[in-house]
Amino acid sequence: MSAPLVAVEDLNVVLPTGHRSEVEAVRRVNLVISDGERVGLVGESGSGKSVTGRAIAGLLPTSPLVRVSGSIRLSGTEMVGAPPAAWDEVRRKHVGMIFQDPLTYLNPTMRVGKQVAESIPAGREGDAAARTRAVHRFLEQAGLEHPEEVAAKFPHELSGGMRQRVLIAIAIAKLPRLIIADEPTTALDATVQQRVLRTLDATVSELGTSLLLISHDLAVVAGMTDRIYVMYGGRIVEEGPTEQVLTEPRHRYTQALLRAVRSLTDDGVELYSVPPELRRELAEEVAADAP
Amino acid sequence: MTQQVSEAPFPTDAPPPKPDPATAPQPPRGGRTATWRAFLRRPSTVVFGSLLVVFVLVSGLGPFFVDDPMATSYPKLLPPGGEHLLGTDMLGRDYLARVVHGGRISLAVGFSVALLCMTLGVVIGGIAGFFGGWVDTVMVKIAEFFQVLPGLVLALVAAALLGSNVGIIIAILAITMWPAVGRIVRAEAMRISKLGYVESQRAAGFHGMRILWSDVIPNAMPPVLVATTMTVGRAILIESGLSYIGIGDPSNPSWGSLLNAAQSYMREGWWLALVPGGCIFLVVLAVNLLGDGLNDALNPTIGRVK
Amino acid sequence: MLLEAKNVSKTFRSGRGARPVHAVRDATLRARPGEFVAIVGESGSGKSTLARILLDLIPASSGSVELDGVPVATMTKAQRVDYRRRVQAVLQDPAGSLNPRKRVEQAIGEVIRLHRIATGRAEVREKVCEVLRLVGMNPAEEFLDRFPHALSGGQRQRVLIARAIALNPRIVVADEAVSALDASVKAGVLRVMADLKDRLGVGYVFITHDLPVVQKVADHVYVMRAGEIVEDGPKDVIFGAPSHPYTRTLLAAAPVLRQARRTHVSGTRAKGQETVQTTETGR
Numbered sequence: 020m021s022a023p024l025v026a027v028e029d030l031n032v033v034l035p036t037g038h039r040s041e042v043e044a045v046r047r048v049n050l051v052i053s054d055g056e057r058v059g060l061v062g063e064s065g066s067g068k069s070v071t072g073r074a075i076a077g078l079l080p081t082s083p084l085v086r087v088s089g090s091i092r093l094s095g096t097e098m099v100g101a102p103p104a105a106w107d108e109v110r111r112k113h114v115g116m117i118f119q120d121p122l123t124y125l126n127p128t129m130r131v132g133k134q135v136a137e138s139i140p141a142g143r144e145g146d147a148a149a150r151t152r153a154v155h156r157f158l159e160q161a162g163l164e165h166p167e168e169v170a171a172k173f174p175h176e177l178s179g180g181m182r183q184r185v186l187i188a189i190a191i192a193k194l195p196r197l198i199i200a201d202e203p204t205t206a207l208d209a210t211v212q213q214r215v216l217r218t219l220d221a222t223v224s225e226l227g228t229s230l231l232l233i234s235h236d237l238a239v240v241a242g243m244t245d246r247i248y249v250m251y252g253g254r255i256v257e258e259g260p261t262e263q264v265l266t267e268p269r270h271r272y273t274q275a276l277l278r279a280v281r282s283l284t285d286d287g288v289e290l291y292s293v294p295p296e297l298r299r300e301l302a303e304e305v306a307a308d309a310p
Numbered sequence: 311m312t313q314q315v316s317e318a319p320f321p322t323d324a325p326p327p328k329p330d331p332a333t334a335p336q337p338p339r340g341g342r343t344a345t346w347r348a349f350l351r352r353p354s355t356v357v358f359g360s361l362l363v364v365f366v367l368v369s370g371l372g373p374f375f376v377d378d379p380m381a382t383s384y385p386k387l388l389p390p391g392g393e394h395l396l397g398t399d400m401l402g403r404d405y406l407a408r409v410v411h412g413g414r415i416s417l418a419v420g421f422s423v424a425l426l427c428m429t430l431g432v433v434i435g436g437i438a439g440f441f442g443g444w445v446d447t448v449m450v451k452i453a454e455f456f457q458v459l460p461g462l463v464l465a466l467v468a469a470a471l472l473g474s475n476v477g478i479i480i481a482i483l484a485i486t487m488w489p490a491v492g493r494i495v496r497a498e499a500m501r502i503s504k505l506g507y508v509e510s511q512r513a514a515g516f517h518g519m520r521i522l523w524s525d526v527i528p529n530a531m532p533p534v535l536v537a538t539t540m541t542v543g544r545a546i547l548i549e550s551g552l553s554y555i556g557i558g559d560p561s562n563p564s565w566g567s568l569l570n571a572a573q574s575y576m577r578e579g580w581w582l583a584l585v586p587g588g589c590i591f592l593v594v595l596a597v598n599l600l601g602d603g604l605n606d607a608l609n610p611t612i613g614r615v616k
Numbered sequence: 617m618l619l620e621a622k623n624v625s626k627t628f629r630s631g632r633g634a635r636p637v638h639a640v641r642d643a644t645l646r647a648r649p650g651e652f653v654a655i656v657g658e659s660g661s662g663k664s665t666l667a668r669i670l671l672d673l674i675p676a677s678s679g680s681v682e683l684d685g686v687p688v689a690t691m692t693k694a695q696r697v698d699y700r701r702r703v704q705a706v707l708q709d710p711a712g713s714l715n716p717r718k719r720v721e722q723a724i725g726e727v728i729r730l731h732r733i734a735t736g737r738a739e740v741r742e743k744v745c746e747v748l749r750l751v752g753m754n755p756a757e758e759f760l761d762r763f764p765h766a767l768s769g770g771q772r773q774r775v776l777i778a779r780a781i782a783l784n785p786r787i788v789v790a791d792e793a794v795s796a797l798d799a800s801v802k803a804g805v806l807r808v809m810a811d812l813k814d815r816l817g818v819g820y821v822f823i824t825h826d827l828p829v830v831q832k833v834a835d836h837v838y839v840m841r842a843g844e845i846v847e848d849g850p851k852d853v854i855f856g857a858p859s860h861p862y863t864r865t866l867l868a869a870a871p872v873l874r875q876a877r878r879t880h881v882s883g884t885r886a887k888g889q890e891t892v893q894t895t896e897t898g899r
Contacts, residue, residue, distance in 0.1 A: 509673060513707070514705070
């Protein structure tokens with residue numbers, strides 16, 4: 020067997036939080052994504068899930084104050100400490116990203132079609148006409164009707180759901196081996212969210228791309244993934260097949276989280292939030308775990 | 311600082327134990343004193359703050375200790391050293407005395423103009439941006455009127471009518487320079503007026519002026535402070551320009567007038583230009599950097615990643 | 617006490633030539649103390665505009681907001697102050713609804729002073745602590761000196777609720793008060809709100825796009841779409857037998873944690889991108 024698509028071992032990320040203060044945002048994280056696998060990364064805000072996702076895409080700020088240690092291997096190639104050019108290559112060809120707020124990731128002064136076209140690696144589609152056809156195909160694949168019209172528009176002329184689909188189109192245009200979606204539908208209305216997720220689901224299946232879906236919303240991750248990692252306090256507290264984590268959670272935090280999520284939707288259950296004692300215990304655990 | 315977790319108590323269920331710096335709260339600061347401590351601890355504050363204090367003290371108290379700046383009783387163009395620390399000028403006056411006296415004028419002009427500009431700018435810009443509508447339109451027109459007023463002509467007219475003294479120079483500079491600050495305040499006030507907390511204050515029943523004073527202006531201050539410190543520098547420079555064309559008090563030369571007078575003696579008396587020029591440069595630099603540091607320290611959300 | 621919006625409409629005219637936007641059309645709504653009223657709708661449905669009209673933050677183009685039959689527009693100054701005290705707001709965006717330069721004590725204390733619920737430094741402080749405890753921020757003294765950025769999202773939201781209930785309001789208008797929070801924190805804040813309803817008889821006008829939450833806590837539900845209230849009724853009726861098709865669409869889309877759901881079949885993945893997926897409407 021060849022090396023897995025993504026193998027993260029013992030990843031630590033230290034980020035600055037202010038003048039002379041820093042935080043260990045990610046601690047000793049181990050994570051594996053195989054070819055074609057869909058993996059979920061769940062955790063509340065501040066759990067380190069986004070930082071982990073960004074680390075895998077090499078998108079952490081390059082500053083001496085940001086310290087990454089451990090190992091991130093993409094198809095067997097060690098990327099921690101790799102030169103920026105190597106990361107650029109990875110992001111250009113192999114990893115597509117989808118973020119929560121599409122407006123900040125789309126160039127407001129450039130037509131959508133051009134932005135998708137820029138994502139297609141040079142030389143892959145031959146002449147200009149072929150590229151344009153490819154752009155339309157990707158937009159269509161991302162669930163946008165009338166791709167010719169959409170391609171000619173600017174980001175602000177599109178609705179939130181459509182912008183998110185444009186981001187999906189940009190991500191798949193590189194025919195990546197991995198798509199990292201960080202809270203892709205959090206800013207969207209429920210009906211739009213459902214449609215965007217369905218599109219993402221369909222495109223990922225169709226291309227056979229691996230997916231790392233990062234979200235605080237267990238319901239979103241549950242419906243989209245084969246395997247789940249649960250993060251808390253910068254650490255992965257539980258990992259397993261989605262179904263198993265949902266039905267037989269082993270870690271106390273996962274149990275409490277599931278109970279809280281269910282208490283918001285199930286009838287006749289009292290509203291439940293993770294008890295402060297458990298948070299205190301977990302915090303102590305994290306502190307004790309520190310080297 | 312990496313181990314805030316173990317010390318921080320979690321009395322409710324809300325706080326995450328390990329903050330993601332992108333979204334996480336910073337460790338709580340002790341209080342107003344801590345903000346100032348953070349400001350005063352910065353190396354740039356220490357260096358440039360002391361520098362500025364030295365300049366202010368020397369300009370404020372120096373005139374009591376140095377010679378008469380107008381006395382032409384020494385040899386001409388004596389280089390620095392010995393009896394005359396900064397040498398003498400082309401008419402044989404003690405240059406140290408002239409620089410110290412000049413500093414008094416330059417600093418007074420710089421700081422007074424900046425303070426006046428800030429006050430006018432904050433009041434007028436704040437009201438315009440916060441209330442909007444016709445109030446805004448009127449205030450913007452007023453600002454535009456003052457902005458297009460040619461400061462130089464105004465200064466000449468005022469000098470002809472009222473005579474030229476430092477007070478008039480300060481007034482003219484403030485009148486023509488405040489719109490720059492006002493614009494910034496207005497833009498900030500407009501932005502902040504749309505934020506949730508201003509709406510919350512309205513819903514709580516506070517009246518407009520109170521919200522403007524208590525919620526809008528304090529949050530609009532960081533860019534205003536920076537602009538104000540810039541004004542200090544610009545006022546000092548413009549004042550020196552005005553002295554050059556003869557508006558200003560010839561018996562009270564500022565650094566600007568010293569610099570201008572030195573122009574014709576660049577080869578024989580390098581120190582004549584270098585000293586006042588260096589003073590202007592250092593003061594402007596110090597004030598700007600302090601404004602920058604103050605901005606960082608006063609802004610409680612600064613330092614976040616993202 | 618009864619807070620009513622009677623046939624309220626709001627039209628925004630933006631610039632020359634632009635078509636006027638009908639943000640709210642002919643909306644009628646009632647809220648009482650002790651009752652949890654929810655307005656649900658998607659973004660752009662006009663629900664936030666309606667909330668701001670209810671709070672008298674923006675005037676209605678037509679129709680009126682009335683408190684016990686007295687239109688807000690015709691209120692005397694004293695009546696208006698009373699209205700401001702009895703109808704409180706908890707607005708969207710926990711990060712932006714607190715002045716970043718005011719500590720918790722000042723943020724809550726200033727409204728207490730304004731409405732003269734308490735006077736004197738010690739008394740105000742005691743009142744601030746009291747409401748902080750009410751929303752579950754214990755020990756309250758711990759939070760007095762904190763700036764908003766030193767609070768977590770859930771804590772900020774609780775401070776906003778504490779600030780609102782400090783004035784003993786009868787009705788709290790909450791606009792997306794919990795939407796941005798994590799599940800566990802959301803449950804905590806909702807529990808506080810439900811608890812205040814039971815103990816103090818506070819009524820809520822709860823504006824949200826989050827249907828599961830509405831189903832959990834609301835008594836009466838209004839469904840808004842494109843500025844209009846398309847359906848309203850007791851929660852059980854709306855969720856049990858929705859009559860408007862839009863309500864049914866909303867209900868179907870609500871994300872609920874299912875035990876497991878595998879939609880794609882691993883074996884049938886094609887590496888090529890030639891096969892074009894049947895597209896669905898992108899809007």
